[in-house]
Amino acid sequence: EAQVTQNPRYLITVTGKKLTVTCSQNMNHEYMSWYRQDPGLGLRQIYYSMNVEVTDKGDVPEGYKVSRKEKRNFPLILESPSPNQTSLYFCASSLKGSPYEQYFGPGTRLTVT
Amino acid sequence: AQSVTQLGSHVSVSEGALVLLRCNYSSSVPPYLFWYVQYPNQGLQLLLKYTSAATLVKGINGFEAEFKKSETSFHLTKPSAHMSDAAEYFCAVSSFGNEKLTFGTGTRLTIIP
Numbered sequence: 416e417a418q419v420t421q422n423p424r425y426l427i428t429v430t431g432k433k434l435t436v437t438c439s440q441n442m443n444h445e446y447m448s449w450y451r452q453d454p455g456l457g458l459r460q461i462y463y464s465m466n467v468e469v470t471d472k473g474d475v476p477e478g479y480k481v482s483r484k485e486k487r488n489f490p491l492i493l494e495s496p497s498p499n500q501t502s503l504y505f506c507a508s509s510l511k512g513s514p515y516e517q518y519f520g521p522g523t524r525l526t527v528t
Numbered sequence: 529a530q531s532v533t534q535l536g537s538h539v540s541v542s543e544g545a546l547v548l549l550r551c552n553y554s555s556s557v558p559p560y561l562f563w564y565v566q567y568p569n570q571g572l573q574l575l576l577k578y579t580s581a582a583t584l585v586k587g588i589n590g591f592e593a594e595f596k597k598s599e600t601s602f603h604l605t606k607p608s609a610h611m612s613d614a615a616e617y618f619c620a621v622s623s624f625g626n627e628k629l630t631f632g633t634g635t636r637l638t639i640i641p
Contacts, residue, residue: 446627448628450631455633457631457632457633458618458629460628463627463628473628505572511627512625514560514562514579514624516577517574517627517629519564519572521569522570522571
């Protein structure tokens, strides 16, 4: 089954404790992206990747890092989480070029206390 | 720059009534337009997309949307609401050669029995 998986689905952590949210897709997609969803703000792009070893900032990259060492994986790293990073995070992937459909993972709900 | 405005963060309709969710876009280049649906505790799923072919686009679950360039609109409609349509709906815009999706703030649709 074609899918995007994220782990963990739920995470509660404390300020400053480094964490990684994993994202993996099995569709051989070149393009991958991370979004955060906040009430009243919709989805905002954090980082994206056009291919292995190629990443770039989205609209709200501050406080986040990503890497793309393999085509299928695109982890999101919060090196020193803060409460304002409490949010619902989605990973998405698609073929390169528009307007291909972006496939979304199930989401990771992160709470930073 | 591209942007999307969704009028009405909450819409309630009776079961069997017409569903109308509004989306207006701003784009300096010909846009590609998308509607995504998010069911509770799930990721986003593509409902339909406009890619400069037919202006009336039919999607899954009986939804359709019409691209109106003169009004810069891409409103989503369904003739008869079903209880299973209760979800949050997002309009998004991209353009040729640009995989980035810019989302609206979303509209939560409630169906009244």
